[in-house]
Amino acid sequence: EPEVTQTPSHQVTQMGQEVILRCVPISNHLYFYWYRQILGQKVEFLVSFYNNEISEKSEIFDDQFSVERPDGSNFTLKIRSTKLEDSAMYFCASREEFRGPYNEQFFGPGTRLTVL
Amino acid sequence: TQLLEQSPQFLSIQEGENLTVYCNSSSVFSSLQWYRQEPGEGPVLLVTVVTGGEVKKLKRLTFQFGDARKDSSLHITAAQPGDTGLYLCAGAKWGNTDKLIFGTGTRLQVFP
Secondary structure (H helix, E strand, C coil): CCCCEEECCEEEECCCCCEEEEEECCCCCCEEEEEEECCCCCEEEEEEEECCEEEEECCCCCCCEEEECCCCCCEEEEECCCCHHHCEEEEEEEECCCECCECCCEECCCEEEEEC | CCCCEEECCEEEEECCCCEEEEEECCCCCCEEEEEEECCCCCCEEEEEECCCCCEEEECCEEEEECCCCCEEEEEECCCCHHHCEEEEEEEECCCCCCCCEECCCEEEEEEC
16 A cells, blocks of 8 residues: 655754755655654644645744755655754655545654754 | 644543544534554544534444534444554645644553
8 A cells, every 4th residue: 555655764963953854755646745743742734735836834834944846756854954842753744636625644654853 | 723622632441442532623624534643653544524414434433523514523432452542633624725733632542
């Protein structure tokens, strides 16, 4: 069964360093998302991406964050200068073509980012 | 601010018992998803409901969307240890946004 994959599974970095989290969405999906989950808290929306551009972003997604689909398969989240509060699980999700109210997003296993 | 509140927050039961988890909001959603999440893993989609009053069954799990599309419930019949996990509801409004708004989660522990 097709699934969303993410690498690395765990990333440890020093505060101020740049990190790139990678995702391979399900192959025929057209909508891509990043969410994050700080330990013990809710899953929070970061950004949605469609047709090679950002369609929506949350207040969390400031100038330090960027997303890219560099080729036909990868979808990346870059954090330019990491802060301690960026430590969280980051989930990539994807969805197939627009089907009205059906908004079935499929999630990857996540990348645990630890900023020291 | 759109919020989805789940109750109870924690639930510990014996194998064979029935349980219901609630997901409530003051906002109307066009769809509501239920996910299950294991520790250190991503949410796994269980079901999507889109019509007010809709009921969907997945083996021993029964999902219902409220008539006004502001709330939902998950009922598990004869719970088993394999049902243990974090259950999340997530609402969406299609149109100008398709982000998922996640609930606060219900952590279920089923003891043999």
